[in-house]
Amino acid sequence: EVRPSADWADLPIDALLSVLQYLETIELMVGGAGRVCRSWRRAIRNEPELWRRIDMRIHKYHNYRIDEGMAKEAVRRGSGRCESFWGEDATDHFLLFLTEQAPSLKSLRLISSKHITNEGLLAALNKFPVLEELELSLCKHxxxxxxxxxxxACPRLKCLKVSYPCFYSIEDIEYNKDEEALGIATMFVLRSLQLFGSELTNAGLATILDNCPHLVYLDVRHCFNIHMDITLRAKCAGIKTMKLPHGSTDDYEFxxxxxxxxxxxKPRRDYKPYV
Known part of the structure; x- marks a missing residue:
C-alpha cells in the first residue's frame, strides 16, 4: 500500500467523494485509487454516491476486460441509488438484475448489445417507471x-437515441417502413430524438412530429427514405437543432x-453488419 500524504488520507468524506467522482467507473473498480489508502478504498466500496452514474463502456485506451460480473458489482455498490447506466454487450439477464438493483433508474444507454431482445427489454423497462433517457445503439434484436x-412503459421518456450500423431499406410496397416511427409517436413528452440509419419515411416522421410537440432536437442522419419537402419542414418549425439525412457524420461515434x-x-436483424 502506497503511503499517502496526510492531506489526502485525512480528507473529509464530502471532499473525498468530490475527488473520486472525477474518476471513471472502471478506474474506481480496478484502477489505482483504491490502493491509495484505507479511507479511499473504504469510500469506493461503501459510498453509494459514487455509483449513482455507472459507465461500463469498453474504452480503447483501457487494458481492462469488462464483463457482466464487474458491471453487476458496480450496480450493487450503488445500494439501489443508481440513476444512470451506460454499457456494452448487455443481456436480458443483466437487465433483469438491473431492475432489481436500480429501481430509480433515469438513464439507460445500451451499446452493441446483441443479446438483448424485444421481450427482455420491455420486461425491464416496465420496471423503470421514471426512466427519462434511453439509448439503443447497434442492438440488433x-x-x-x-x-x-x-x-x-416509460411515460416520462424525454430522450431516445436509436442507431443502426447502416441504412437498410426493403423496397416492397407491402413492407411497413414506419413501424418503429408509429411506436415512437406514442412518446408524447419526448424532447430529443436520434434515429440514425432508420428506414422511416416522410409519413412516419410526420406522425412523430404531430404527436411529440415538445421535440427540440431531431437527428435523422442516414435516414434516406426521408425527403424534406415543404410540408415536413413546416412541421419541424419548432425544432431548435436538426440533423438531416445527408448531414455531416463527423461527430458520429460509431x-x-x-x-x-x-x-x-430479409429482416433487418439478419443483415450481415449486425452479426
Whole structure:
C-alpha cells in the first residue's frame, strides 16, 4: 500500500467523494485509487454516491476486460441509488438484475448489445417507471413494435437515441417502413430524438412530429427514405437543432456501413453488419 500524504488520507468524506467522482467507473473498480489508502478504498466500496452514474463502456485506451460480473458489482455498490447506466454487450439477464438493483433508474444507454431482445427489454423497462433517457445503439434484436411498448412503459421518456450500423431499406410496397416511427409517436413528452440509419419515411416522421410537440432536437442522419419537402419542414418549425439525412457524420461515434436497398424481404436483424 502506497503511503499517502496526510492531506489526502485525512480528507473529509464530502471532499473525498468530490475527488473520486472525477474518476471513471472502471478506474474506481480496478484502477489505482483504491490502493491509495484505507479511507479511499473504504469510500469506493461503501459510498453509494459514487455509483449513482455507472459507465461500463469498453474504452480503447483501457487494458481492462469488462464483463457482466464487474458491471453487476458496480450496480450493487450503488445500494439501489443508481440513476444512470451506460454499457456494452448487455443481456436480458443483466437487465433483469438491473431492475432489481436500480429501481430509480433515469438513464439507460445500451451499446452493441446483441443479446438483448424485444421481450427482455420491455420486461425491464416496465420496471423503470421514471426512466427519462434511453439509448439503443447497434442492438440488433430490438426493432419494430417494441417502440410502442416502450412508449407505454416509460411515460416520462424525454430522450431516445436509436442507431443502426447502416441504412437498410426493403423496397416492397407491402413492407411497413414506419413501424418503429408509429411506436415512437406514442412518446408524447419526448424532447430529443436520434434515429440514425432508420428506414422511416416522410409519413412516419410526420406522425412523430404531430404527436411529440415538445421535440427540440431531431437527428435523422442516414435516414434516406426521408425527403424534406415543404410540408415536413413546416412541421419541424419548432425544432431548435436538426440533423438531416445527408448531414455531416463527423461527430458520429460509431462505424458507418454503406447504405443498402433490397427487394428481398430479409429482416433487418439478419443483415450481415449486425452479426
Amino acid at each position: 430490438v426493432f419494430g413494435k417494441v417502440y410502442e411498448g416502450i412508449g407505454i 462505424q458507418i456501413e454503406n447504405p443498402v436497398r433490397t427487394r428481398a424481404r
